[in-house]
Amino acid sequence: MRKRQIAALALAALLALGLAGCGADKDKEENKGGDMYIQPAQLSEEETALVELLGVGMGSHHIFDFQAKGAKSLQVNVYELIDGEWSRVPGGAEVGLWAGSGRMVLTFGKMTEGVRLVVQADGTFSTSFQITPEDDVSGMAFGTATLDASPAEMELEQEIPLVLQMANSKNELRMYSVDYFGMPRELAKTGYEHIYAVTVIFSAQDVGGAPSAEPSAEPSPAE
Numbered sequence: 001m002r003k004r005q006i007a008a009l010a011l012a013a014l015l016a017l018g019l020a021g022c023g024a025d026k027d028k029e030e031n032k033g034g035d036m037y038i039q040p041a042q043l044s045e046e047e048t049a050l051v052e053l054l055g056v057g058m059g060s061h062h063i064f065d066f067q068a069k070g071a072k073s074l075q076v077n078v079y080e081l082i083d084g085e086w087s088r089v090p091g092g093a094e095v096g097l098w099a100g101s102g103r104m105v106l107t108f109g110k111m112t113e114g115v116r117l118v119v120q121a122d123g124t125f126s127t128s129f130q131i132t133p134e135d136d137v138s139g140m141a142f143g144t145a146t147l148d149a150s151p152a153e154m155e156l157e158q159e160i161p162l163v164l165q166m167a168n169s170k171n172e173l174r175m176y177s178v179d180y181f182g183m184p185r186e187l188a189k190t191g192y193e194h195i196y197a198v199t200v201i202f203s204a205q206d207v208g209g210a211p212s213a214e215p216s217a218e219p220s221p222a223e
Helices: 004-025 026-034 044-053 178-182 183-188
Strands: 037-042 061-068 073-083 085-088 095-098 100-106 113-121 124-129 142-147 159-168 195-205
Touching: 061 159, 073 113, 073 183, 095 113, 095 124, 159 178, 178 183, 178 195
Parallel strands: none
Antiparallel strands: 037 061, 061 100, 073 085, 073 095, 073 195, 100 113, 113 124, 142 159, 159 195
């Protein structure tokens, strides 16, 4: 527990430093990704040096920079794939936005052991949640896929998959990109015991008015 608290403090310092750099390079970032995008964060030399100094293991920190012109809130949703359809599970959050750009961090190893969410724009919001499966997953192999390095262009009210995590008792995993979030029945064919997803929606509505999306369970396109 002590180590987790130290890591959280180190992460907060990293975020603050990163956003200071974002402010200095605001025009550069806008030209790079346009008015609406989310992408894995590229750490500056100062941020990288801070990470090394504090000894923070970055393998469990999934950091995203976003720019969402006109967005007043964002909604993070958490799902489990059940019978070929995405089912919402407890977790995630709705966060008000007062700036058009910011940074989001998801910190976890196995989602069943806890997830920490931090969003920083003008202010900082943080929360933690844990997915609690009914069966014992301690002996299962876990694999995680995240949004790739290229900026993902988006629109307001569009659901963007950030993370897919799969668990399999056979210790054999074939990983699928987050794009497969839109093909739940294809993922169901893997037979893995658990498949989780984390998504984000940027909305023009204030907190409490953001839409609660229901992912499509349409069959995947024929190969």
